[in-house]
Every structure is written in C-alpha cells, then in structure tokens.
Amino acid sequence: MSQEPYEFGPSRLVPQMGCMISRFVGSKRSQARRRATHLIMASLAALVAAGDDAGARGGRSERRIEAVESRIAGDPIMAIVSLQDQRIIVYDANGWILRAPVSSGQRGRETPAGIFSVIQKEAEHYSNLYDDAYMPHMQRITWSGIALHGGPLPGYPASHGCVRMPFDFAARLFEDTRLGLRVIVAPTDVAPIEIAHPALLKPKPDVAALAAARRAEADEATAKADQARLAAAKAYRESTQATMPVRVAENLKRRAETQLAAAENALGSATSPESREQAERAKAQAVTRVAELQEQWTAAKAELQPKLDAVTAAREAALAAENARIVAVEAARQATRELEPVSVLISRKTQRLYVRRAFEPILESPVTVQDADRPIGTHVFTATAQTDGSTGVRWSVVSLESGRPHIATAELDDPARRRGGHEIEPRKTEPVSAMAALDRIVIPQDVLDRIGGVTPRSSLIITDEALSSETGKGTEFVVVMSGEPQGGIKMRRRAPASEFPYARSRDRRPFWSPPFAGPFSTW
Secondary structure, eight states: OEEOOOEEOSSSEEOOEEOOOOOOOSOHHHHHHHHHHHHHHHHHHHHHHHHHHHHHTTSOOOOOOEEOOSSOOOOOOEEEEETTTTEEEEEETTEEEEEEEOBOBOTTSOOOOEEEEOOEEEEEEEOSSSTTOEEEEEEESOTTSOEEEEOOOOSSOOBSSSEEEOHHHHHHHHHHOOTTOEEEEESSOEEOEEEOOTTSOOOOTTHHHHHHHHHHHHHHHHHHHHHHHHHHHHHHHHHHHHHHHHHHHHHHHHHHHHHHHHHHHHHHTOOSHHHHHHHHHHHHHHHHHHHHHHHHHHHHHHHHHHHHHHHHHHHHHHHHHHHHHHHHHHHHHHHHHTTSOEEEEEETTTTEEEEEETTEEEEEEEOEESSTTSOOOEEEEEEEEEETTTTEEEEEEEEEOOOOSOOTTSOTTOGGGEETTEEOOOEEOOHHHHHHHHHTEEOOHHHHHHHOOOOTTOEEEEESSOOOTTOOTTOOOOEEOTTSOOHHHHTOOOOOGGGOTTOOOTTOOOSOOOSSOSTTTTO
C-alpha cells in the first residue's frame, strides 16, 4: 500500500498509485522531502485528474457512495469487491448495507480474484516502500501487502494490487468491521443468495449453554484457587509465628547447657570444700534450668508440628486448586471458542478438507469429491443468522465465475451497466451450481463430529483451487482463482506481520494539509 511517483504528461498529471508494503531505505531528510513533493503533487493531480476525467467521459454521472435506508443496518459479515464494476458492496445478515466505487489493481498488478478475510487493521498506515505514503484506514487481507484502504479514485483500476475506496467510506467501513470479515474479490458483479441444503453444516446443540457452564466452572475454580492460596499464606504465617517459641526455647536451652558444662568443669577442678559446694550448687541450678527449657522446647515443638503439617496440606490444596483452575479455564476457553465462527474449506484439487477457527488450523482430513475430474467451481457458503431458537442457521452462497475477458479496465459508463445514472443491482448468485457442488461432497461423520457446530459468520468454501500460499499463521483461508490475473500478488513476498516494520505511531499526522477542506483533506 504505497504511492508511486506521479508522471507528468503533456496535458495533465497522471496519478499512478500502488499498494505494496516493504522495508523503506533512505535518510529522514530525503524521505520528508519526497513525501512533501508527493503529497502536493497527489493533491494537485487529484484535482486536475478529476476535472479531466469528468470532461473526457462526457458528463458521465458520478458514482455514488450509498447506505441502506429502508432498515437498520446490522454488523457487516461480508464484503464483495467486483473487479468488473469497480465497486465494493458490504452485506449484513439481511442484505447490502454499504456500497461505493473502488479502484483496484492496474494492468500487470491486478488485484487477485479470490476469497480473503481482514487479518489486520490500522487506522493510520504509512507505506515503507513508496516514500512513507499515507494509506488511511488500512484493512489487510494478505500478509504480502494486499489491502483495502482509502485513496483517490481516478475512475479506473490504478493501484498496485490493493483496493482503494473513497476516504470517508474507508473510515466508516473501518469503524464497522472487525478481524475475520470475509472479503470476496469477484471477477464479475455477484451478490449472495439464501440457500438450504442437507449437506450444509448445522449448529451444535447447547453450545452456548455449555460455554456458559464452563465459564461458571472456571469462575468457581478461580475463586477456590484464590481461597486456597490465601489459606496457604495464612497457614504459613501461623507456622512462622509458632516457630518463634521453639527457637527461643532452643537458644535458652543451649545457653543453659553451656552453663551446666561450665559448672561441671568447675566442680572437677574444685580444691576446697567451699569451692566444691559452690560448684555443686551451680551445677544443680543448671540441670534444673536445662530440664525446664527442655520441657518448653518440647511443648513448643508439639504446638508447631500441626501448623507445619497445616502448611504442607494448604500448599498441596493450593496446588491442586490451581491445577483445577487451569483445567477449568482451558475448558472454558475451548467451549467459548466453539462459539466463534468456524471456516471449512474443501478443495477438489487436493481432495482434502481443512478447518480453521480464529485464524488457527484445527483439522485437516481427506474428503470425497464425487466426479473428481469434473470442475466443481468456487462457492462461498456463509452462515448469516441463527434460526429456530438457535437450533438452526440460515445460509447464503456466493458463487465465483471467471470474468475473462477481463473487463475491469473497460469504461464503466456502459449503458448496460447503468440505469438512469445509478448503479445497477449486482446479479444474484444462481443456486443451481452451488447445490450441485454440495451434492458432490461426502464428509465422513467422524469428521463432522470433530468440526463441531456452526455459528453466524461461519463458512463453508467449496472450490476447484488448492489453498493459496497466502494461507498461514494469522490468516483465514485464502483462495486465489487461478484463471484470473494475479499480477498484484505474484510479485509479493508473503511474510508474517512480525517481519513487516511498517507500523507507525498513531499520534502521527501528515505534516502538510492541502489548501481545501473536506473529507479528503488528510490525504
């Protein structure tokens, strides 16, 4: 997600933007100078190009940002980018809620068609390759650098592979979405349609109740572990207090024994009856004192021993309670995780089934795809909402079809693509091919049991394709359509987020603002 230098033509500035994320090399002074130049040129180019494009298109009506007005919008569960119509439409469980024009990857750097998800969000993102260019409200869909973000829209594909959206639309979408949002980049303009089929996954009974019970058990185990820890601490304090009389008696007894030894030596060396009598008296007193202190020491030891035993027992109880807490917390975590959306992908190419939850792989298994030599297509089934009191789930499907010959670069003012100056509605997915794909899938019962239940936002993907190499740590399933241009992804190196030193401080602001107000003034 980056900015490429603007090229000067004979009649206007032609903006050429890119979207790659990489390491930046250069001095701070040259970086600031280049950034200032590009910001100024970008603003001028946006103004000039907007005017030229309007004239060149002969008054073509401006493509609008739209939001649903007939109902209250729910949380987004899916975004579909149409490369053909250069448009993004965001859907909740009941239909579309937001839509806007976009600018995808230019020829040779095309945005790859396929299935993605939002894997990272950064409100203020700066490119590390193209002069620290400001890419606001970035929502990453691959670790190699493909993302959705705010940017100028010249009216045709112009990025280096990313999907540029209007700035204010990108800001709104950023606030509404969360990690894991399904992003489908479609060659043509498609829309989800409701579908029902026996092969679609079903909710697991009482998953929510089980998760609540496990959380209650974890809370109780945590309280018991805290109590056991406090009891062990109290027992230790009491044993420490009981140890003091033992130590005092032991020290006094040792001193009395020393005095007794001295008295015995004096008695042995006495030469007169008077000195002998005095030594015998001292010895008798020492013997009595030693006996008294021995009794005190024995009594103190007797009182201490139960407290020492109590410490041992309390520590063992605290350890057992802590182990029980760890087990209960892990059980609660697993039960709660079952409430998170699950993604299942079936690949005809590899004849395997893959399962991911919360960006982590949890299962891989062979699966039967009947008539394996015959294409099955690419279909994304999404659980949109619970039904029947959480015992059922409503599904929708989007089937991806090849858009070749690629017409995303064609003029978008084709009368067949418009009605009265407004965007036409996307074509609903025909369920026939999706139903046929489900008919050809045979999942063993033991695998279904291991997958568990589904919740809203869960998905089942059936595709001819293998998993993209972009699928990995910190991602959902990534599927790239092999029959479509992939220039925007082929040249990129996939790496986890830790290898990208692209993050910038959130309190950083562009040091220069263009001399006009409005929603784009921060670019």
